[in-house]
Amino acid sequence: MPAVQETVERVRAIDVDQYKYGFVTDIESEKAPKGLSEDTVRYISARKNEPEWMLEWRLDAYRRWLTMEEPTWARVSYPRIDFQDYYYYSAPKAAPKSIDEIDPEILKTYEKLGIPLRERDALLGIQREGGSKVAVDAVFDSVSVATTFKEELAKAGVIFMPISEAIREHPELVKKYLGSVVPVSDNFYATLNSAVFSDGSFVYVPKGVRCPMELSTYFRINERNTGQFERTLIIADEGAYVSYLEGCTAPQRDENQLHAAVVELVALKDAEIKYSTVQNWYPGDKDGKGGIYNFVTKRGDCRGDNSKISWTQVETGSAITWKYPSCILRGDNSQGEFYSIAISNGHQQVDSGTKMIHLGKNTSSRIISKGIAAGHSDNTYRGLVSAHRKATGARNFTNCDSLLIGDLCGAHTVPYMEAKNASAQFEHEATTSKISEDQLFYCLQRGLSQEEAVALIVNGFVRDVLQQLPMEFAVEAQKLIAVSLEGSVG
Amino acid sequence: MLEIRNLHARIGENEILKGLDLTIPDGEVHAIMGPNGSGKSTLSYVLSGKPDYEVTDGSVSFDGADLLALDASARAAAGVFLAFQYPIEIPGVANMTFLRAAMNAQRKARGEEEISTPDFLKLVRAKAPDLGISQDMLRRGVNVGFSGGEKKRNEILQMTLLEPKLCILDETDSGLDIDALKVVSHGVNALRSPKRSMLVITHYQRLLDHIVPDVVHVMHKGRIVRSGGPELALELEESGYAAYAQDAA
Ligand SMILES: Nc1ncnc2c1ncn2[C@@H]1O[C@H](COP(=O)(O)OP(=O)(O)OP(=O)(O)O)[C@@H](O)[C@H]1O
Ligand SMILES: [Mg+2]
Numbered sequence: 001m002p003a004v005q006e007t008v009e010r011v012r013a014i015d016v017d018q019y020k021y022g023f024v025t026d027i028e029s030e031k032a033p034k035g036l037s038e039d040t041v042r043y044i045s046a047r048k049n050e051p052e053w054m055l056e057w058r059l060d061a062y063r064r065w066l067t068m069e070e071p072t073w074a075r076v077s078y079p080r081i082d083f084q085d086y087y088y089y090s091a092p093k094a095a096p097k098s099i100d101e102i103d104p105e106i107l108k109t110y111e112k113l114g115i116p117l118r119e120r121d122a123l124l125g126i127q128r129e130g131g132s133k134v135a136v137d138a139v140f141d142s143v144s145v146a147t148t149f150k151e152e153l154a155k156a157g158v159i160f161m162p163i164s165e166a167i168r169e170h171p172e173l174v175k176k177y178l179g180s181v182v183p184v185s186d187n188f189y190a191t192l193n194s195a196v197f198s199d200g201s202f203v204y205v206p207k208g209v210r211c212p213m214e215l216s217t218y219f220r221i222n223e224r225n226t227g228q229f230e231r232t233l234i235i236a237d238e239g240a241y242v243s244y245l246e247g248c249t250a251p252q253r254d255e256n257q258l259h260a261a262v263v264e265l266v267a268l269k270d271a272e273i274k275y276s277t278v279q280n281w282y283p284g285d286k287d288g289k290g291g292i293y294n295f296v297t298k299r300g301d302c303r304g305d306n307s308k309i310s311w312t313q314v315e316t317g318s319a320i321t322w323k324y325p326s327c328i329l330r331g332d333n334s335q336g337e338f339y340s341i342a343i344s345n346g347h348q349q350v351d352s353g354t355k356m357i358h359l360g361k362n363t364s365s366r367i368i369s370k371g372i373a374a375g376h377s378d379n380t381y382r383g384l385v386s387a388h389r390k391a392t393g394a395r396n397f398t399n400c401d402s403l404l405i406g407d408l409c410g411a412h413t414v415p416y417m418e419a420k421n422a423s424a425q426f427e428h429e430a431t432t433s434k435i436s437e438d439q440l441f442y443c444l445q446r447g448l449s450q451e452e453a454v455a456l457i458v459n460g461f462v463r464d465v466l467q468q469l470p471m472e473f474a475v476e477a478q479k480l481i482a483v484s485l486e487g488s489v490g
Numbered sequence: 491m492l493e494i495r496n497l498h499a500r501i502g503e504n505e506i507l508k509g510l511d512l513t514i515p516d517g518e519v520h521a522i523m524g525p526n527g528s529g530k531s532t533l534s535y536v537l538s539g540k541p542d543y544e545v546t547d548g549s550v551s552f553d554g555a556d557l558l559a560l561d562a563s564a565r566a567a568a569g570v571f572l573a574f575q576y577p578i579e580i581p582g583v584a585n586m587t588f589l590r591a592a593m594n595a596q597r598k599a600r601g602e603e604e605i606s607t608p609d610f611l612k613l614v615r616a617k618a619p620d621l622g623i624s625q626d627m628l629r630r631g632v633n634v635g636f637s638g639g640e641k642k643r644n645e646i647l648q649m650t651l652l653e654p655k656l657c658i659l660d661e662t663d664s665g666l667d668i669d670a671l672k673v674v675s676h677g678v679n680a681l682r683s684p685k686r687s688m689l690v691i692t693h694y695q696r697l698l699d700h701i702v703p704d705v706v707h708v709m710h711k712g713r714i715v716r717s718g719g720p721e722l723a724l725e726l727e728e729s730g731y732a733a734y735a736q737d738a739a
Contacts, residue, residue, distance in 0.1 A: 437541070442578035444562035445538050445571075446588070446648065447596035456591055460582025460631065 032089035061194030074351040075380045088196045159204040166202035181264035181301045189260040189295040197231035205240035216245040230261035236271035243274040269304030281317035288347025291319025298325035302334035310337035316484040326355035329363035336365040339468040344377030353382040358394035367398040373409035380412040387424035400430040455482040491687040497548035506532045508712035517684040524709030538572040567599035569655030573645040580632040638665030646677040657688045663697040675700030695727040710734040
């Protein structure tokens with residue numbers, strides 16, 4: 001049997017039920033009643049002790065959402081979602097005041113995920129190679145249950161807290177920036193999120209401050225039928241710099257779980273935001289049943305001159321991924337970057353990419369996308385690069401590579417380019433390749449197993465993007481890539 | 491070490507090995523010469539377990555075990571190494587990373603400890619310069635952008651580090667300049683040992699000036715048609731394969 005054929009066979013025999021993080025934590029949780037109505041929105045807002053203006057904002061979103069249609073243009077297919085069949089809020093019973101009050105079950109879960117919250121290490125700031133510190137704002141289900149490192153950050157003037165707290169403590173900042181990048185009526189899922197968002201992170205880095213540590217959040221979905229509606233808002237004021245890491249994994253579930261996050265980034269003059277994601281939501285079982293539906297709106301606004309926003313993502317999980325982290329290059333000389341690794345296996349469907357909207361003068365953007373499709377999966381890169389009439393000197397470089405493992409999967413590239421200014425220079429490169437039998441045999445002849453060979457070749461394929469991740473994240477991501485393909489070769 | 495009996499193998503519908511017999515005792519170096527298309531590379535692939543080749547008859551015993559029962563990586567771990575006629579490129583995978591992954595995979599398969607980073611670096615630093623392999627070549631993607639000669643030297647570096655029992659060299663001399671030929675031959679000779687056997691496939695006698703074989707075989711249309719001492723290579727250099735073409739026709 002030819003080597004590639006054999007890989008195909010093994011991919012076919014994939015047992016995603018062995019999903020590494022497929023465990024469930026048993027904690028009592030408090031839920032909003034099933035379904036979505038104005039009452040649900042009021043319930044959520046009340047539970048969070050929100051001020052009146054926030055409730056009004058949510059209700060406005062909810063009313064708009066009622067008039068909107070679910071989008072169907074993405075290359076994904078799934079049974080119609082009954083939005084009344086979900087819970088829109090769940091929280092661990094009492095919000096803990098200190099780490100000692102945190103449910104030991106939750107801590108155990110984090111330990112399995114390799115987040116030793118209780119460890120002294122973590123309390124002091126996780127020290128890893130290179131000595132950098134990582135702050136963990138742990139989000140469990142819908143409510144943040146532990147926030148560490150707050151004090152050190154406070155010293156630098158950095159605000160890093162659950163957005164639910166920021167709404168109460170920094171209403172002027174939240175009012176000013178929330179919805180300013182992704183408007184309430186932006187799209188079906190973003191509008192839904194605006195109505196019912198549960199929690200997420202809020203980051204404000206003041207003028208001229210370089211955030212002293214990388215900020216990190218781990219998310220998990222843990223409640224049956226609980227939608228997870230993360231809302232994150234990051235603002236880098238003039239001359240500020242921040243690097244934010246987001247990683248997540250979710251336990252195994254039978255029913256499809258809805259996830260519609262909104263992330264907004266604002267970079268003012270001379271500011272830079274680096275946002276890295278490793279996404280590993282439950283992808284569903286071997287027949288594609290039960291995985292997470294991930295409809296994400298992530299957008300960064302390079303609002304000031306010379307600002308820069310860089311998105312790096314490693315997408316390995318979810319049954320459905322609908323996600324286009326984008327940059328609005330409003331400031332003159334602003335820069336946007338998108339580095340992406342999207343792996344699909346089993347019956348996963350990924351439709352992901354980016355939008356680079358060039359508005360200011362001499363703006364530049366760079367897109368490096370690596371899609372890997374195995375099993376029966378479908379992997380689509382969808383990108384838009386546009387230059388406004390007044391965006392003189394806009395430049396873009398796009399490189400989209402797809403790698404296929406087996407014959408039953410698909411890779412698609414859908415690039416849109418629109419230059420309304422004649423001086424725009426857009427370059428686009430795209431390749432589609434397969435892991436060749438010769439490459440596999442070469443590796444096997446040197447003693448590597450089939451799985452090791454595939455992981456090695458794939459890691460080589462995505463190297464340009466891995467290099468963009470912060471060191472400690474890159475190592476994790478590399479492992480994750482091996483793990484997600486491990487499932488694929490038995 | 492290696493005992494091949496009546497080996498028949500095909501790819502697709504084409505039978506390429508047609509009853510091949512070959513025995514290589516421990517520590518010996520055997521050369522195979524033969525016209526293009528006679529099946530030399532095919533033999534090397536069949537021995538190393540390339541998936542597309544189907545063995546239809548015969549047997550191969552390696553150190554007393556049934557080699558054909560093992561998959562390619564198990565054969566590698568058992569000590570079969572093939573220096574490819576056309577080494578394969580693997581973009582993005584640093585040569586060093588690949589070397590280390592291969593060493594550790596084989597060690598793991600044999601139930602041994604993984605090599606530590608300092609030991610590995612020491613080993614590579616000790617062996618690479620002799621083969622003219624620069625730091626830059628170690629950092630670059632496996633064989634990516636390597637010249638023909640560099641690829642061949644890289645194969646010998648892998649062979650040196652992996653310390654196989656049976657080395658199969660498929661036209662390792664082709665594409666080498668005169669100096670590189672010496673470097674490679676020196677590297678190969680350094681690996682000669684009473685416990686290691688070699689099968690050297692070549693078209694040219696000049697390689698055998700450097701790597702002096704114990705036995706030379708002539709392969710034609712999928713079989714060994716004649717065997718002799720090193721002088722057989724000289725004779726072939728003179729008269730070519732015309733005589734065999736008639737025999738086998
Ligand atoms: N994939 C294949 N499909 C069909 N025929 C093949 C295939 N690979 C090799 N062959 C045929 O098998 C025969 C032997 O090829 P092989 O490469 O073993 O010859 P060789 O002795 O190594 O030749 P050379 O000296 O040119 O390297 C040739 O006729 C070749 O065309
Ligand atoms: Mg050949």
